[in-house]
Every structure is written in structure tokens, then in C-alpha cells.
Amino acid sequence: MITFDNTSKSYGGTSAIAGLNLNIARGELVVLIGPSGSGKSTALKMINRMVDHDGGRILLDGKEIYSFNVRDLRRRMGYAIQSVGLFPHWTVERNIATVPQLLGWSAERIEARVTELLTLFAMDPVQYRTRLPHQLSGGQQQRVGVARALAADPDVLLMDEPFGALDPVTRAALQLELKRVHQASGKTIVLVTHDIDEALLLATRIVLLREGRIVQIGTPLELLSAPVDEFVEDFLGRADRGLKLLSLRPIAPLVTPLVVATSPGTPHASIAHTATVREAISCMAVHAVSALRVEDAAGATVGQVNAADLLAPAAHG
Numbered sequence: 001m002i003t004f005d006n007t008s009k010s011y012g013g014t015s016a017i018a019g020l021n022l023n024i025a026r027g028e029l030v031v032l033i034g035p036s037g038s039g040k041s042t043a044l045k046m047i048n049r050m051v052d053h054d055g056g057r058i059l060l061d062g063k064e065i066y067s068f069n070v071r072d073l074r075r076r077m078g079y080a081i082q083s084v085g086l087f088p089h090w091t092v093e094r095n096i097a098t099v100p101q102l103l104g105w106s107a108e109r110i111e112a113r114v115t116e117l118l119t120l121f122a123m124d125p126v127q128y129r130t131r132l133p134h135q136l137s138g139g140q141q142q143r144v145g146v147a148r149a150l151a152a153d154p155d156v157l158l159m160d161e162p163f164g165a166l167d168p169v170t171r172a173a174l175q176l177e178l179k180r181v182h183q184a185s186g187k188t189i190v191l192v193t194h195d196i197d198e199a200l201l202l203a204t205r206i207v208l209l210r211e212g213r214i215v216q217i218g219t220p221l222e223l224l225s226a227p228v229d230e231f232v233e234d235f236l237g238r239a240d241r242g243l244k245l246l247s248l249r250p251i252a253p254l255v256t257p258l259v260v261a262t263s264p265g266t267p268h269a270s271i272a273h274t275a276t277v278r279e280a281i282s283c284m285a286v287h288a289v290s291a292l293r294v295e296d297a298a299g300a301t302v303g304q305v306n307a308a309d310l311l312a313p314a315a316h317g
């Protein structure tokens with residue numbers, strides 16, 4: 001869907017992106033990550049021509065982006081940034097409706113879409129649609145920023161540190177919302193972040209940049225299990241790379257039948273069947289137990305997981 005073909009960008013003779021080759025397929029959630037100044041934002045902004053590339057090509061559905069009218073190009077792409085960029089004197093509703101209004105949607109359609117998006121981001125439409133941005137918390141402003149980017153149902157969503165400067169709890173909640181939205185909508189998302197845990201949680205593929213060049217591309221599992229060099233290993237966090245690997249592994253395949261309810265070996269602490277191996281180990285450490293009861297979404301017991309199985313080689317596939 002989006003192809004960087006030997007793409008370059010220099011600022012005043014200094015290279016920011018050098019010969020970038022990257023093919024982003026429809027429905028992917030690609031995370032651009034790397035140290036400060038590595039070219040993440042430049043790469044992202046070149047996709048919607050906030051920054052123009054000066055070497056190579058960038059293709060959208062096979063067509064060089066310079067062949068599109070800039071406005072049309074941007075309307076096909078939602079754009080959300082850390083500083084949010086909401087219009088301060090416009091209500092939440094009007095902010096979210098910016099692009100639909102430009103596209104000439106009817107008032108009823110816009111109203112329904114705003115209601116749908118506020119609901120999706122867990123903000124009561126009745127309470128929030130008429131508020132001004134300064135009447136919202138930082139996290140709510142960022143949700144509205146992301147809702148605005150999604151409003152006209154764009155093919156592509158570009159996000160530059162959209163959850164930066166948020167407390168860890170709000171950040172985690174918004175990350176999960178984005179993951180849900182991505183899985184439900186199948187949108188193509190390109191996201192810039194500094195946060196390796198965010199990248200590991202969200203990405204279908206991670207692109208690790210350094211000084212305007214790609215150091216490694218791969219799924220979270222590929223990067224964690226086979227970093228190409230020490231730079232990548234350091235970037236992933238050498239000390240807890242193993243724990244991060246465990247956070248990619250669900251417990252579901254490791255669930256065994258519950259030891260009969262009356263037996264002394266029956267686990268008393270429980271965990272959701274959607275949990276990861278890392279979460280299960282953490283839960284065992286907190287409760288000082290070596291087995292956990294596993295529950296489904298309705299709270300019904302579906303079996304148990306045992307400490308020995310969590311670290312067994314079979315769990316590391």
C-alpha cells in the first residue's frame with residue numbers, strides 16, 4: 001500500500017533519511033522506532049507530504065505520491081500527533097468533524113460518526129461533544145486527536161508519538177484501544193514512538209532506524225529473538241529481552257485441565273485466559289504460587305497453568 005523506494009531526504013545538505021526501502025502492506029501496523037534524530041518523524045511526514053522527499057520515490061497504491069493533489073492525499077490519511085493540534089475554539093464535535101465537513105458529509109452523518117467515535121474511545125458523547133479542548137484532560141485531548149484522525153475513515157493512519165506525555169495508566173489504556181481499533185478496522189497504521197514496549201505491544205512489524213537508515217525490520221518476535229547487532233540488542237533492552245519475549249507469548253496453549261477441585265493442589269489465584277506468559281509469571285510471584293487457575297471472560301474456570309510449563313522449551317516456539 002505504501003512503498004518507500006530508495007527514498008531520501010536532506011535538510012540543508014545534511015541527510016535525514018538515506019535510501020529508505022520499505023514496503024508497508026494494507027492492514028499492517030508498522031512502528032518506526034529509533035534514537036532521537038534517527039529520522040522517524042521525517043519518514044512518517046514524507047508519507048502525507050508534510051515533508052517532501054528529495055530522492056527516490058514514495059508510492060501509494062503503486063502511484064508516486066507527487067502525482068496526487070496534496071489535499072486529496074491528506075484526506076486519505078488520518079494524522080495524529082503528540083501535541084494533538086486540536087483547534088482550541090472549536091468543540092470536540094467540530095474538531096472531530098473537520099475532515100468529514102471538508103468532504104461535504106451531511107449533518108446527520110457527521111453527528112452519527114462523532115457519536116460512534118466518542119463511544120469507541122470511551123468518552124460519553126452527551127457529556128463531551130460540546131466541550132472545548134481546554135475542558136478536557138490531556139488523555140481525553142489525545143483521544144479526540146486520534147478520533148479526528150479516524151473520522152473520515154481514512155485508508156491510512158499516520159501517528160507521531162500520539163500517546164507521548166501521558167501517564168502510564170492512560171497510555172496503556174489508549175494503546176489497547178488503538179490495538180483494538182486496528183484489529184477491528186484492518187486499517188494501515190504507521191506509528192512513530194520512542195517507547196520499545198509500545199512498539200512490541202502494537203506493531204505487526206517494527207522498523208528500527210539509526211541515522212536515517214534501517215538497522216532491522218521484523219515482527220516483535222523476530223527482533224527479540226534475533227537482533228542483528230549489539231545496537232539492536234541494546235535498544236531492545238539487553239537485560240530483560242527474555243522477559244519481553246515472554247510478554248509476546250500467550251498462556252492459552254499452555255492451559256491444562258484443572259486439578260480436581262477438592263485436591264490440595266488446586267490453584268487459588270487466577271488469571272485471564274488472554275494473559276501472557278510474562279503476566280502469569282508475575283502473578284505467580286505476587287501470590288507465591290506455582291500454578292494459577294485460568295478463567296475466561298465470564299469468570300468461568302477453563303483450566304490451570306503451571307510454572308514448569310511456562311518456561312518449558314515448547315513455550316518458546
Ligand SMILES: Nc1ncnc2c1ncn2[C@@H]1O[C@H](COP(=O)(O)OP(=O)(O)OP(=O)(O)O)[C@@H](O)[C@H]1O
Nearest residue numbers: 011015016034035036037038039040041042043194
Ligand atoms: N525542518 C528541519 N530542518 C532541518 N533539519 C531537520 C528538520 N527536521 C528534522 N531535521 C533533522 O533531521 C534529522 C531527523 O529528524 P527527525 O525529526 O526525523 O528525527 P526523529 O527520529 O523523529 O527524532 P526525535 O525522536 O527526536 O523526534 C535530525 O538530525 C534533525 O535534526
